Amino acid sequence: ETGVTQTPRHLVMGMTNKKSLKCEQHLGHNAMYWYKQSAKKPLELMFVYSLEERVENNSVPSRFSPECPNSSHLFLHLHTLQPEDSALYLCASSQGGGRGNEKLFFGSGTQLSVL
């Protein structure tokens, strides 16, 4: 148990569906992240929120829309996805905005399949 909980664990959706991924951290951290993990590829940083403000958006397509209503919760809203978006989506949190040795605490991820 890492203190970061993601739901759902698995999600299958069609290209016309709208769904949301949820992440909750119980660690009192002030930064939260979305990463994409595809097979045999490095983790790709998608979004970073620090103190509930989006501080990084790594050229992610607009069909992915993040939301951070408070420092403990992070959502990733999905719409009109493509099959190549199928991957494991990992949420992480940290104390601090990534300027030192602060480590990331990851959730177990949502395995997304787009049909």
Place this chain on the structure above:
Amino acid sequence: GQNIDQPTEMTATEGAIVQINCTYQTSGFNGLFWYQQHAGEAPTFLSYNVLDGLEEKGRFSSFLSRSKGYSYLLLKELQMKDSASYLCAVRGGDYKLSFGAGTTVTVRA
């Protein structure tokens, strides 16, 4: 950009030692992390190096040479539960964290 290289797969026998190498080319350097990820689970933090040398934590050790852009993770007295993917991640001069593709270690009885 950042370039992080590590072997794709390694296999070793229970009780043995395995060394996972990671080489990196980054614009500046602000630390290197190793994470362990079991299949279907969250990556978990193993070690952090920012100065040259060896950091030891029980059966796991991590080494860094900044001049060579090189690190390794050493797993001693391998156990079956050590079968996992090991991720090398480097924080560059812009403080962005870049990950390697991971090394899948399989421990055989």
